Amino acid sequence: MGASGSKKTVETAMKHCTLWKADRSPACRAVMMALDAMNLSLNEVDVNMDKEQHKSSKLAVMNSLQTLPILKDRQLILCDSHAINTYLVRRYCDSGRLLPKDPAGRSLIEQMLHYNSGVLYPKYRAAAYPILYDDCRYVMPQHVCEIESAYAELESMLVGRTWFGSCSWPMLSDICICATVSTLNVMVPIDKTRYPRLSSWLYRMSEEMFYLTANAKGLGEFSKIIDCGHVVEEEKDKDKENDGPRTSIKRRSFTKAQRSVVGVL
Ligand SMILES: N[C@@H](CCC(=O)N[C@@H](CS)C(=O)NCC(=O)O)C(=O)O
Structure with missing residues (x-):
């Protein structure tokens, strides 16, 4: 049985929360996996690290370290995946499944x-x-x-x-x-x-x-860079820029065909 338990719980949508992330980043994927394990959905903004968007003034104001992920929950800004994950669990998931209460x-x-x-x-x-x-x-x-x-x-x-x-x-x-x-x-x-x-x-x-929905795709992107170097995927970038923020629900809903492309085990 997975961390989210055998019963499918109702998805919790947190419109007041935004996560800035890049799929290839392990720290970001840790947060995305935790979100999916808890069945939480927030706004997700893809940041292109090759274009140094994580160093833009908008993000640097929130995180002077110029790293991803960044979570904003109303006035609170957190910039470390471990701090983000323990915060999300404590604040939004009281089951004790991901982090014991004792x-x-x-x-x-x-x-x-x-x-x-x-x-x-x-x-x-x-x-x-x-x-x-x-x-x-x-x-x-x-x-x-x-x-x-x-x-x-x-x-x-x-x-x-x-x-x-x-x-x-x-x-x-x-x-x-x-x-x-x-x-x-x-x-x-x-x-x-x-x-x-x-x-x-x-x-x-x-x-x-949660590995399938939140880790596999970014890991595939990272593998491609390690194997072949950077390939500028202009079309994909354009799509992302036009789309703007998306929710975690949308990211999770990728099809069987897409799963086989990312080489899910
Ligand atoms: N301890 C931080 C590490 C954050 C971090 O270093 N993130 C990487 C991506 S995995 C990053 O943004 N690096 C900046 C860069 O590549 O310029 C965390 O767990 O969130």
């Missing part, structure tokens, strides 16, 4: 969020940015070693457990780690024989509906 259970999840933010994400950044921004064509050997050592750590954390959370289903920790690890896996494929638990965990995550 302090001990919650701390275990938060510990993994800190690991994602402080250890995994910097490894992604170090390996991917030279390819995304400096015309580097491959993952440099020192970064391959760094990523392999993260896989070894994650493998050891999965001894005796199925998920990175404290329960028998995927929680917020799994979602945030999955956004990063599925992206690292594109650059340094996880060796099933060396990391059997980690590779099974990622497979289980890839079967979750």
Whole structure:
């Protein structure tokens, strides 16, 4: 059973909330997966990072770090995927499915969020940015070693457990780690024989509906850049610019045919 539970709950539309995001960004995909796992829908604005739209004055006023994602909920502005996700869960989802209510259970999840933010994400950044921004064509050997050592750590954390959370289903920790690890896996494929638990965990995550609706497409975009470099997709950009903000519901409603294009498992 997925994090959103077996019963289909009524979609909650939050018209007062806007998320600025780019699908290729793992931090943005972590927020999109959490939204979909909670069945929440808000306005979503696609930001073209290749055109440096995330550095525009409009966004820089909200986030001087010039990074994505950015969430605005009325007067509140948050600029870190982990802070956004814990806020959204605490504010809009009281089931305890993604983040336990008891302090001990919650701390275990938060510990993994800190690991994602402080250890995994910097490894992604170090390996991917030279390819995304400096015309580097491959993952440099020192970064391959760094990523392999993260896989070894994650493998050891999965001894005796199925998920990175404290329960028998995927929680917020799994979602945030999955956004990063599925992206690292594109650059340094996880060796099933060396990391059997980690590779099974990622497979289980890839079967979750929120992975399909919120992670698969952006991961496909990222893979394309890693494999072939930047392809300027003018037509696609034009569509996005003309469309303006869209809701999470619209993003989720992509067809079976589109799913096979993004190579959903
Ligand atoms: N700790 C932040 C990291 C945010 C971050 O670095 N986002 C990347 C995209 S994944 C970004 O916007 N980078 C700016 C750039 O590429 O210029 C989070 O989890 O939200």
